[in-house]
Amino acid sequence: MSRVTLRVNGEERSLELDPRTTLLDALREQLQLTGSKKGCDHGQCGACTVMVEGRRIYSCLTLAVMHDGEAVTTIEGLGRPDALHPMQAAFVKHDGYQCGYCTPGQICASVATLQEIEAGIPSHVTADLTAAPQLTAEEIRERMSGNICRCGAYSNIVEAITEVAGRPA
Amino acid sequence: MKFDTPATSNPIDQLRVVGQPVDRIDGPLKTTGTAPYAYERHDVARDQAYGYVLGAGIGKGRVAAMDTAAAKAAPGVIAVVTTLDMPRLGKGEMNTAFLFGGAEIQHYHQAIAVVVAESFEQARDAAAMIRTRYVREPGRFDLAAEAPKAQLASADSGEGSGAPQEDRTGDFEGAFAQAAVTLDETYSTPDESHAMMEPHATIAAWEGEKLTVWTSSQMIAWGRRDLAKTLGIPAENVRFDSPYIGGGFGGKLFLRADAVLAALGAKAAGRSVKLALTRPLIANNTTHRPATIQRIRIGAGRDGRITAIAHESLSGDLPEGQPETAVSQTRLLYAGANRLTALRLAVLDLPEGNSMRAPGEAPGLMALEMAMDEMAERLGMxxxxxxxxxxxxxxxxxxxxxxxxxxxxxxxxxxxxxxxxxxxxxxxxxxxxxxxxxxxxxxxxxxxxLVMKSGARVRLHGNGAVTVETDMTDIGTGSYTIIAQTAAEMMGLPLEKVTVRLGDSDFPVSSGSGGQFGGNSSTAGVYAACVKLREAVARRLGFNSAEARFEGGQVRAGNRSVPLGQAAGEAGLTAEDQMEYGDLAERYQxxxxxxxxxxxxxxxxxxxxxxxxxxxxxxxxxxxxxxxxxxxxxxxxxxxxxxxxxxxxxxxxxxxxxxxxxxxxxxxxxxxxxxxxxxxxxxxxxxxxxxxxxxxxxxxxxxxxxxxxxxxxxxxxxxxxxxxxxxxxxxxxxxxxxx
Known part of the structure; x- marks a missing residue:
């Protein structure tokens, strides 16, 4: 067993765990934070997306022991049912989900997407790598393409993100 | 309540709540990750152990031997159950492939073992230690190659799509031969996977002879019945609970190996067990939309009027399976005096083909509507x-x-x-x-x-709020919300005064979710229960139920107005009913x-x-x-x-x-x-x-x-x-x- 201390949604959490435990399973099983979802366990679907040290990561593709001392933000850290994060509220308003299983990952990725654009990080569709990336639908779609929604709420998700970004949907 | 004459005006027509684009009532839970899916029920069944399912490594044949010694000795392992430990289990009414038991392998990744351990990591590790020796048999895996052996087969998807094995109106061949403009083309669609985001998952717990499964199912009553049948236990000893479902698209209509193996694993371990099918198991262990090869012939006059139309479809499935009903829509979509449809089924040893979103029509229209485009061009239209x-x-x-x-x-x-x-x-x-x-x-x-019989129970509380219970499921379709809208409309309440509880086999049996029948059917069942509750309320408050109006949380008639909650009293007031249907579906298409x-x-x-x-x-x-x-x-x-x-x-x-x-x-x-x-x-x-x-x-x-x-x-x-x-x-x- 290995010892690891994570700072999860602002709270220190010390865990004794099997070193083979992924960050996702540490969150879902040990900490019972089941908002982060296991859709594939292979880094193919994005449902497990969380923020580690301020950057989004597929939590199924990384071991918990690799993150000792690091800060993890999960969907539970963004908002609560009675106090929604603006992105969560926008997803509700624009019906940016159906079954809800990919939704926490989509929302974490959405928040990260806007931060990455704000920080000037280019994407595959950024035409000019030296200019600041623009908040276009094309940029949003490209940056969100690591998060599959089989229910097909994409059109609504882009509208939700666009609204939070401050552009007319 | 029976619906056997066309609807006249009723309280739903007010459209105060129904018909409004309200946000989903489950939205705050789903967007905050607090809606619990099957594998996440830390609130039930204490002391859950972890199961890991092993799938067969051959497409057809049998298991000659399984060496589980290393797995059983591995750290943390509580139990190992293999398919050789028991004869072939019973088969659910909706299943084609057998789910577990016995040596025969019908298809690749058929479940052959479940390992139960203290942790997921231990169960996965031990499962990899099982050594299995197979005897392979030649299989039929190529639809086109099996085409000559295919047989005519009728089918009903059970979801609103179906056709006789061969269906003729008029004289297709004669009219097609005479037609001024013709098309005769063949189209093919591949096997497809539902690929819903939430893998099939179940927590199973036994209390004596009673089994509870917290699972991910579109059809609670089917699942409960078929799990009981598969395990050979009475259905009344099984409870299904499935309040949130991470997508289904038909892939969770039927009992699957996750529920069976969680139940068997829990029995063997003497502990509650939770497991999910791993993503790589889903395509081959569960069901898929079968591939089709479709021939379409259309004959028309120069004026563009169809005189002859034929649609024939070939698909494959395991023995005792059904064809994909890809010709179904062609019986109804366009006019034309001379018609032919036919379904052919080849036996294949691939995994089970079954319903996926719009079975029949989805692949059938991919062919028919391309043929119509081609035909329009030939006609210059x-x-x-x-x-x-x-x-x-x-x-x-x-x-x-x-x-x-x-x-x-x-x-x-x-x-x-x-x-x-x-x-x-x-x-x-x-x-x-x-x-x-x-x-x-x-x-x-x-x-x-399609309309399906559907029941619900509605309870009025002293504070004027209402709770609806039905085993209906919400697979992302919005059932929670439209059911709440229906009850709110019927009882004259704002949406927030309605609580909806779904997916529990202890609740009245509903239509379930499939074949796009769930929304209309389940709300009609809630309507029926609410009609009964309105009558009970009126009776208790001394109103004539025909005159009583339910609005703004009040019951009104003449110049008398009473708060709805007053009818409930301390104990509450409950009504249960179901909507059944007469022959309108036969008289009208x-x-x-x-x-x-x-x-x-x-x-x-x-x-x-x-x-x-x-x-x-x-x-x-x-x-x-x-x-x-x-x-x-x-x-x-x-x-x-x-x-x-x-x-x-x-x-x-x-x-x-x-x-x-x-x-x-x-x-x-x-x-x-x-x-x-x-x-x-x-x-x-x-x-x-x-x-x-x-x-x-x-x-x-x-x-x-x-x-x-x-x-x-x-x-x-x-x-x-x-x-x-x-x-x-x-x-x-x-x-x-x-x-």
Whole structure:
């Protein structure tokens, strides 16, 4: 067993765990934070997306022991049912989900997407790598393409993100 | 309550709550990750151990021996149960493949063992230590190769799609031979995977002889019955609970190995067990939409009127399986005196083929609506005009049977206007934007409306709030919300005064979720229970129930007004009923209609297809919640884009399995593949369907859209690909020279 201390949604959490435990399973099983979802366990679907040290990561593709001392933000850290994060509220308003299983990952990725654009990080569709990336639908779609929604709420998700970004949907 | 005469006016018609685009009531839970799915129920069944399912490594044959010594000795292991430990288990009524037990392997990744351990990591590790010796047998894995041996077979998907093995009206062959213009083409669609985001998962706990499963199921009553049958225990000893389901699309209609193995593992371990099928198991262990090879023949006069139409479909399945009902819509969609449909079934040793979103119509319309596009071109007609000329307001096989509502022509005309169809060039390959070839395509959408018996229990509390309980499921469809809207409308309450509890087999049996029957059927059941509750309230408050009005949390008649909650008293007031149906579905053909419009751009150098614009115009009865109904349609359109352009389970014809069995190999649409999507619902109520005057809408969106994409690709390039999906390799060697 290995010892690891994570700072999860602002709270220190010390865990004794099997070193083979992924960050996702540490969150879902040990900490019972089941908002982060296991859709594939292979880094193919994005449902497990969380923020580690301020950057989004597929939590199924990384071991918990690799993150000792690091800060993890999960969907539970963004908002609560009675106090929604603006992105969560926008997803509700624009019906940016159906079954809800990919939704926490989509929302974490959405928040990260806007931060990455704000920080000037280019994407595959950024035409000019030296200019600041623009908040276009094309940029949003490209940056969100690591998060599959089989229910097909994409059109609504882009509208939700666009609204939070401050552009007319 | 029995619905056997067309609906007249009723409280739903007020449309104070029903018909409004309200946010989903489960939205705050789903967007905060606090809606608990099956594997996440830390609140139930203490001391849960972890199960890990092992799938067979051969496509057909038998298990000769399994060495589990190392697995059993591995750290943390509590129990190992193998398929050799027991004879073949019983089979659920809805199952084709056996789920567990015995040495025979019917298909690849059939479950052969479950390992139960203290942790997921230990269970997974121990499962890898099991050594299995197989005896392989030759299998039938190639649909085209088995075609000569295929037999005629009738089928009913149980979801509103079906056809006799061969169905003839008039003299097809004679009329086709005489027709001035003809088409005779063959189309193929591949095996497809539901690929829902939440894997099949179950927590199972025994208390003596009683078994509870917290699972992910679209159909609670079917699942409970079939789990009991499979395990050989009385159904009353089984409880199913499935309040949140992370997508199904037909893949969770039936009992699957997760529930069976969690129950067996829990029995062997003497502990509650939770397990999920790993992603790589899902394509081969569970069900899929079967591949089809479809031949379509159409004969028409020079005026464009169809005189002869034939649609024949071949698909494969395991022994005792069913054909994909791909010809179903062709019996109803267009006029024409001389008709033929036929279904053929080949025996294959691939995994079980079964329902996936709009079984029958989804692949059937991909072929039929491409054939209609080709035929329109041969006639020199606009494809919309060709469809309008051949519209019918009656069942073409039974002229005495009218459609209850049929606004297909309106869907097509409105769609054409909104989408700018007049900008389409009738000659393909004409519009270029730089290196992109741009084209427009359309198709008709069609899907039958099915009504199913559905029950509910409604409880009025002293504070004037109402709780609805039914075993109906919400698989992303919005059931929670439309059921709450229905109860709020009926009882004269605001939405927030209604609590909805779903998915528990202790609740009254509902329609469940499938075949786009769930929304209309389950709300009709809630309507029935609410009618009963209104009568009980009126009785208790001394009102004449025919005069009592329920509004604003009050019950009113004449100049008397009483708070609704007063009728409940301390103990509450409960009513339970179900909606059953008479013969309106036989007397009238009930269907839903759409016009699908798509613009694509195909890269002239690479053959890459990009969908640029999409519009669906839908006529599907009263829309109970335009916000969630629109989501159903855009989601189905998205899946239709997948079917047209990328989705295909690749068959290994030597070893007999689907090779690309995960979400990297099996490509589904992602954000970058889908543009902004438009949906228009025609103003329609259908009093023949139910007191809700609604119809199904959850599958209509996928019906026809694949062909609209294909027709747009043709319009862009002049290249006709009849073998779905239309991947770039099928275009590449024929693309026009770059300027």
């Amino acid at each position: 606009d494809p919309i005009d060709f469809r309008i000329v051949n519209d019918t307001q009656v069942d073409p096989e039974h002229a005495e049977r009218p459609f209850s509502q049929r606004q297909l022509v309106q869907c097509l005309r409105i769609g054409a206007e909104r989408f700018g169809w007049n900008r389409r060039s009738a000659t393909p390959g004409q519009r270029r934007e730089g290196q992109w070839l741009v084209g427009l395509g359309m198709a008709a959408g069609f899907r039958n409306n 009930q269907s839903t209609f759409a016009g699908h419009f798509v613009e694509v751009a195909v890269h002239a150098a690479t053959g890459e297809t990009r969908v640029r614009r999409m519009l669906a115009v839908c006529a599907a009865g009263r829309i109970l919640n335009p916000k969630s109904a629109r989501s159903q349609v855009i989601g189905a359109m998205t899946m239709g884009v997948g079917a047209a352009l990328m989705e295909e389970l690749a068959v290994d014809k030597r070893h007999g399995f689907f090779v690309n069995h995960d979400l990297a190999g099996y490509e589904v649409p992602v954000h970058a593949d889908i543009p902004h999507q438009e949906v228009i619902f025609l103003d329609e109520t259908d009093p023949i369907s139910s007191p809700m005057k609604a119809k199904g809408v959850g599958e209509l969106g996928i019906c026809g859209v694949g062909a609209a994409v294909a027709n747009a690709v043709y319009n862009a390039t002049g290249l006709r690909v009849r073998d779905y999906p239309i991947t770039l390799d099928k275009l590449l060697d024929r693309l026009p020279e770059l300027a």
